[in-house]
Amino acid sequence: MLAKEAFHAQVISLLKGKVVKKSPELTVIETAGVGYGVVVSARTLGDLPSGGNGEATLIIHTHLSVNSREGALELFGFSEPYEAEMFKKLLGISGIGPRAALKILASISAEEIAEAVVKGNLDKKKIPGLGTKRAATIMNELKDKVSSPATSPTASADREAVENIVSALKNYGFRSSEIDAAMKEIEKIAKSTERIEDAVKLALGVMKK
Template sequence: MIARLTGKVSEKSDDHAIVDVGGVGYLVHLSQLALASLPPRGEAVTLRTYTHVREDALDLFGFASEDEEAVFRALIDVKGVGPRAAQNILSGIEARELAQAVAQGDVARLTKVQGIGKKTAERLVVELKEKLVALARAAGPAKARPGADAVEQLRTALVNLGYKPAQADGAADALRDGAEGKKLDELLREALKLLRG
């Protein structure tokens, strides 16, 4: 089992990156938030990974933090949530925020995440409440970042995803007015919709 990779970012795509480790390129599936935190191409990176083995495939899923990996592993223990679905969920909500929502039984917050319907949200709360309560406590109260900070972080995230600085500036400027009180994951989703037309 491959638990960690250290190498250079070779390529980035919408849902994965290729990490060059000693001349071997590993395709690592990543959430949008993890992709946004990657350094630019050619730069060194270390990723925690989960190896998913099936009869017809061997997939690597990567994480930007221990928290993201812990929540991913908890999610895939839930009936009906596979690695791809867990990754998609973590593209729509930060790991600690998801842990808080589950611990507080906040079904309404969970259903705002793409890919989580009401039944799935209720199942997550029932099955994961005990597992994620420690992470939720560590997260403390959710804090909204000031709008200007979030817009600057959005711009950096878009450049890290491979968009040209001018494209990142355009998307960030378009979302600046409504950014107050929004978190980076929300702004990133909106910006990606804008950029992809």
């Protein structure tokens, strides 16, 4: 009982701090004087600033490895909520561990997985290490748990305008996690502003608040 309580006490859901080290093997985030080693997705790694040159906010999945004699506790981090949720859904499928899930997400985005599951063609995608049988299992397990990204709130706005604004914001140096936090305002701007130049200016004003 004590071991179980100790584990729950250590669960981390979010990390915000300085990026001390950035690498595919292990990224280190320092917060309150403590450095946390986090294994991040390929997509997240691309969003992070170089080690020592900026801060980041990561959505964390805390995983207890049952294969380790001592029960190793690992942190897996994501800059985007949708990818973090897809990672958790993949872990719920028998035979898929955290690193296998990351490998899948490195080859195909979370949005593309959802779209393929809805359309029933994930087995047609060429994903390294994912055979037809495993792809069929993923589709069967997730068919009632995901919906097409085309039906998401973002897509209900002018999707092309939203994507153009997001692209411009990234060119200005904003990270995906920062943009996601302001997505509702960006959607409103996309709906109410005709010229993309004006929309980007308004979005920049939101991001700098």
